[in-house]
Amino acid sequence: MASKIVTFTLNGRRIEVLVKPLTTVQTLLRDQLGLTSTKAGCKQGGCGSCTVLVNGDPMMSCLLPVEDVQGQEVTTLEGITPTPGLHIIQEVFYENFAIQCGYCTPGMIMVSKALLDRNPHPGREEIIDALTGNYCRCTGYEPIIQAIEEAARRMNGNGN
Amino acid sequence: MNTREYFLPQSVNEATQLLAKHGPFMLVMAGGTIAMPLINEGISFPQKVMGLRRAGLSYVTKPNGKITIGAMSTLTQMLDLKEIPILQEAAHQVGGWAIRNMGTVGGNLFAPPPAGDFAAALMALDAQLKLVSTAGARIISLTDFYTGFMTTALSPGELVTEIQVPVPTGKTAYLKYGRKHANTPAVVTVAAQIELDGEGVTNSRIALNAVGPHPIRASKAEEILSGSPLNPTTINMAASAAAEECEPFSDAIATEWYRRKMVEVYVRRTLTKITDRR
Amino acid sequence: MTEEKLNVVGQSVLRRDGLGHVTGKTIFIDDINFPDMLHLKMVRSPLPHALIKGIDFTKAEKVPGFIQALTHEDVPKNIYTILCLIGVGPDEEPVLAEDKVLYKGEQIAAIVAETEDAAMEAVSKVKIDFEELPTVYDVEEALKPGTPVLKHWGTNHFVYEGHHCRRVRFGDVDKGFDESDHIIEGRYQTSPVEHAPSETTGCVARPEPDGRITVYTNTQALFFTMDNTALILGVPFQKLHFVGGTVGGGFGGKVDVIVEPIAALAAMKTGRPVKYKFTREEEMRVSSSRGAWRIYFKDGVTKDGRILARKITTYADAGAYNRHTPYAVTKHAANIAGPYNIPNVWIDAYCVYTNRQPSSAMRGFGVTPASFALEVQMDKIAETVGMDPWAIRFINAYRNGDMKPHQKVVEDATLIEVMQAAAELVGYELPEKFKKMSSLNREEA
Ligand SMILES: Cc1cc2nc3c(=O)[nH]c(=O)nc-3n(C[C@H](O)[C@H](O)[C@H](O)COP(=O)(O)OP(=O)(O)OC[C@H]3O[C@@H](n4cnc5c(N)ncnc54)[C@H](O)[C@@H]3O)c2cc1C
Numbered sequence A: 001m002a003s004k005i006v007t008f009t010l011n012g013r014r015i016e017v018l019v020k021p022l023t024t025v026q027t028l029l030r031d032q033l034g035l036t037s038t039k040a041g042c043k044q045g046g047c048g049s050c051t052v053l054v055n056g057d058p059m060m061s062c063l064l065p066v067e068d069v070q071g072q073e074v075t076t077l078e079g080i081t082p083t084p085g086l087h088i089i090q091e092v093f094y095e096n097f098a099i100q101c102g103y104c105t106p107g108m109i110m111v112s113k114a115l116l117d118r119n120p121h122p123g124r125e126e127i128i129d130a131l132t133g134n135y136c137r138c139t140g141y142e143p144i145i146q147a148i149e150e151a152a153r154r155m156n157g158n159g160n
Numbered sequence B: 001m002n003t004r005e006y007f008l009p010q011s012v013n014e015a016t017q018l019l020a021k022h023g024p025f026m027l028v029m030a031g032g033t034i035a036m037p038l039i040n041e042g043i044s045f046p047q048k049v050m051g052l053r054r055a056g057l058s059y060v061t062k063p064n065g066k067i068t069i070g071a072m073s074t075l076t077q078m079l080d081l082k083e084i085p086i087l088q089e090a091a092h093q094v095g096g097w098a099i100r101n102m103g104t105v106g107g108n109l110f111a112p113p114p115a116g117d118f119a120a121a122l123m124a125l126d127a128q129l130k131l132v133s134t135a136g137a138r139i140i141s142l143t144d145f146y147t148g149f150m151t152t153a154l155s156p157g158e159l160v161t162e163i164q165v166p167v168p169t170g171k172t173a174y175l176k177y178g179r180k181h182a183n184t185p186a187v188v189t190v191a192a193q194i195e196l197d198g199e200g201v202t203n204s205r206i207a208l209n210a211v212g213p214h215p216i217r218a219s220k221a222e223e224i225l226s227g228s229p230l231n232p233t234t235i236n237m238a239a240s241a242a243a244e245e246c247e248p249f250s251d252a253i254a255t256e257w258y259r260r261k262m263v264e265v266y267v268r269r270t271l272t273k274i275t276d277r278r
Numbered sequence C: 001m002t003e004e005k006l007n008v009v010g011q012s013v014l015r016r017d018g019l020g021h022v023t024g025k026t027i028f029i030d031d032i033n034f035p036d037m038l039h040l041k042m043v044r045s046p047l048p049h050a051l052i053k054g055i056d057f058t059k060a061e062k063v064p065g066f067i068q069a070l071t072h073e074d075v076p077k078n079i080y081t082i083l084c085l086i087g088v089g090p091d092e093e094p095v096l097a098e099d100k101v102l103y104k105g106e107q108i109a110a111i112v113a114e115t116e117d118a119a120m121e122a123v124s125k126v127k128i129d130f131e132e133l134p135t136v137y138d139v140e141e142a143l144k145p146g147t148p149v150l151k152h153w154g155t156n157h158f159v160y161e162g163h164h165c166r167r168v169r170f171g172d173v174d175k176g177f178d179e180s181d182h183i184i185e186g187r188y189q190t191s192p193v194e195h196a197p198s199e200t201t202g203c204v205a206r207p208e209p210d211g212r213i214t215v216y217t218n219t220q221a222l223f224f225t226m227d228n229t230a231l232i233l234g235v236p237f238q239k240l241h242f243v244g245g246t247v248g249g250g251f252g253g254k255v256d257v258i259v260e261p262i263a264a265l266a267a268m269k270t271g272r273p274v275k276y277k278f279t280r281e282e283e284m285r286v287s288s289s290r291g292a293w294r295i296y297f298k299d300g301v302t303k304d305g306r307i308l309a310r311k312i313t314t315y316a317d318a319g320a321y322n323r324h325t326p327y328a329v330t331k332h333a334a335n336i337a338g339p340y341n342i343p344n345v346w347i348d349a350y351c352v353y354t355n356r357q358p359s360s361a362m363r364g365f366g367v368t369p370a371s372f373a374l375e376v377q378m379d380k381i382a383e384t385v386g387m388d389p390w391a392i393r394f395i396n397a398y399r400n401g402d403m404k405p406h407q408k409v410v411e412d413a414t415l416i417e418v419m420q421a422a423a424e425l426v427g428y429e430l431p432e433k434f435k436k437m438s439s440l441n442r443e444e445a
Helices: A025-032 A088-095 A105-118 A124-131 A142-155 B012-025 B035-040 B085-092 B097-102 B105-109 B117-124 B219-225 B232-245 B256-276 C018-023 C116-124 C173-178 C222-233 C259-270 C280-285 C325-335 C367-385 C389-396 C415-425
Strands: A004-010 A013-019 A051-054 A057-060 A073-075 B005-007 B026-029 B048-051 B066-070 B128-133 B136-141 B146-148 B159-166 B171-178 B186-197 B200-209 C038-044 C050-056 C066-070 C107-113 C127-132 C166-170 C182-189 C202-207 C213-217 C240-243 C274-277 C292-301 C307-319 C344-353
Touching (some): A057 B097, A088 A105, A088 A142, A088 C018, A105 A142, A105 B097, A105 C018, A124 A142, B012 B026, B012 B048, B012 B128, B012 B159, B026 B035, B085 B117, B085 B171, B085 B186, B105 B117, B117 B171, B117 B186, B117 B200, B171 B256, B186 B256, B200 B219, B200 B232, B219 B232, C038 C116, C038 C259, C050 C107, C066 C259, C107 C116, C107 C259, C173 C307, C182 C367, C202 C259, C213 C222, C213 C259, C222 C240, C307 C325, C307 C367, C325 C367, C367 C389
Parallel strands (some): A004 A073, B026 B048, C213 C240, C307 C344
Antiparallel strands (some): B066 B159, B128 B136, B128 B159, B186 B200, C038 C107, C050 C127, C066 C107, C202 C213, C292 C307
């Protein structure tokens, strides 16, 4: 059972990791690197709580072997959180009560980031479409949708 | 997960050689959206796994009148296929955004029902598959590819490398019905391609998913339409024929009874959509 | 009246845990790891009803990383105690199955291993010899003679103070039916519902150098869980230190004490921290669900819409074991006649056992299915009598001072005011006489 060295860019920093065969990005992040913002809600690709961005595209890290991201750019919630302070998306999730138990929040924010990076003016339907792979069991989604609309306004400089 | 070896071949050649060497004890994995959940849950314990993400199969080319899709192309890539709107629609109906970024066209052919929504559209378009092994390549139609529930005509040592789709000459329509609006297993999926000569149907292909052991053709319904005009009467006849000939199952999503009812409704709606598109 | 200056009421106050949530820094159970931590996975019954003839761990023990297997023999007091803590018996659920299993997924043996993967692999290699038994899945079927009996006291229903069900008797329903113009019957069936919390049920139990055990858990009921765990382990309460508060969604699904006792036991046995966390599939298939209910209504109603008699027979599918269902049935029985003033009421509410996954608490606790059936029935009454569904509810609404069927005086009626406000919100013009009604008193006839 030979472990392999994999090199990729994690949150803007090139790293080298040693992983056992078929280790997932989720397991690497959480159990090897201690980056636990990426959650493990189902390990079935079904809940979206483990969403990370690979070259800017949302992917379920629970289904993604680390070796498959060799040479790629992976971004997690830790990677978009400024020090100090909050990213605009984090700010609006916090202020608009788009959070309740907090478990789906990291995945929701990552998808929101990918959406707004591509489409700075998403319509309500586009927001809903982007979120369909991410489950929230507490909020009923409405505050999340509104938070993303608000984030878009603030990022485009006409917030508040 | 007790996987001892994970291979990531850099070409089809390398992939088929690995497959020839390690044989049936090696799990082939494309996007992993079907295979990985089983491994994570402790249902499957493959000793050896071969991933295809690096094998150079994520391409779409457009030679004359045909679109060839590398088996590792993702469903997200299919959203750009402006030439074939039914494939765009079908791709958008699979999972959510992240699943479409990972799940592949090749993998969808192997998805056990009620999954396989993209494959149903391919079947309505008369897609051909290229199967490759160390012994060579062969072409087989998607309709002939399926042999039973989770069994296919794929021989040991073979991979699906390419899906070849003739650009449709008829009118197409696609409807997936699930319990939710999006990211949902199908109660039934209907994909249809109808060629019309004036009012009369010259050729029809109706594919159904989630109501059989794999995506199936509604051949009795097709027969009814052939040579007939496409109007509410023939559409109703075809819809009830489809409901009768399909082989639905009961699962957590829907009962056999309900699926059969919905086949009738959704075949009717799909065909009506085609008449609306004239 | 002088206005008090309020700091929080009427204000939007940012969540205290919000910053942790949006940065991903909140620590959930799965984020807690210790370098020497072991993982526990459960060997579960593949059958819904069977006798256990033997268990063979030989192959599981050979899996690299295997540490220990635990069976019911290792559990000091192998009784799931959740309701005996509040005096509701009898004891009927083992922590780990002894000689038989009553549902698919029932816990039989715990495997503790160095890694989660090793634990899962070892679980897949445990061989159990079963003798299959006939099953029962339907609540009414379960009460018929000749069906397999699941409980040691000889019936498939919970016994309420010597009675076959929770009973409510108020007035004389037969007399009420005789005086009615319409008899309106209805049968209602709900399905089990999974809570599906985003974070699955789990805990980490860690032995401390002072001999105590710290249990980090996402339970919704921290002290309840601690007390139960102490009873099962046969240790004084002060031997346990429970740390909780961060719950990745519960909705009632995290009040059953399932993972903590066995993880704590494993920690005691191995002297190392142990994590036991459900997979998503376990959460769906094994954690208790909202029960399914079957409810029969028979109402006697006058032609001007007064309900004179209401007879209800209702069955809760507890699944294989009690968990919280006997209590849910009691709440159900107290609520199912509805917020209506009905002079004659008769209710039989059964808590029935079947070979299904146990059901338990979920938002509303037996009242939600009651409300569903009740309000559909109210619409049916309105339709039959030919009245507006709003009117039927105003006419029958109870007021303060009325007597409820379970012999409690109404003190907090609000139905009328809620309906008045709802009508206004949806823009429905109520007749003047309904607008004037009040829950506080009954207008002169
Ligand atoms: C949350 C979620 C939602 C989903 N929703 C849908 C949906 O709405 N509709 C739907 O149809 N599906 C759905 N799926 C299933 C799945 O994502 C899709 O069917 C997807 O297209 C499968 O492709 P894959 O590449 O990920 O398959 P994989 O998991 O990689 O492949 C599965 C198996 O197919 C075989 N295989 C794959 N490619 C090849 C090849 N080129 N040659 C030989 N053998 C091969 C292998 O045996 C492999 O193990 C969903 C899955 C998830 C997790």
